[in-house]
Amino acid sequence: MKSCTLPAVRVEPELRAELEAVLGEEETISTFVADAVRRAVDFRRVQTDFHARGEAAWQDYLRTGVSHPVDEVFDRVQTRIDARRRELQGPGT
Structure with a gap:
């Protein structure tokens, strides 16, 4: 795929x-900006997905009237976190 250019940004x-002072040894302003744009796009995508899931859950609640107590939800989330932590630590740690 052919690359394209982002518009120039006046600062x-x-x-x-400040930007030049924090650049890595082999890093350029262009690579820094491209990386920052990539991370911002990723963040916006995650944020949009989060809002969509929340809206779907809200609509589901309005349709069904079924909800779950906060303690139950927190317990389920904590159980998933603990299981993932154990999985990442691996055997014998």
Whole structure:
């Protein structure tokens, strides 16, 4: 796939100086900006999915009237977190 160019962004000289001061040894402003845009797009996608799931859950509640106590939900989430933690730690740790 052929690459394309993002529009130029005007910033204050102070911000550019701060950016240059935090760049890695082999990092360029272009790679920094491309990475920042990638992360922002990923964040927006996750945020949009989160809102869609919340809206679907709300509509489901309005349709059915069925809800779950917060303690039950927290317990289920904690159980999943604990199981994943054990899975990541592996045997013998």
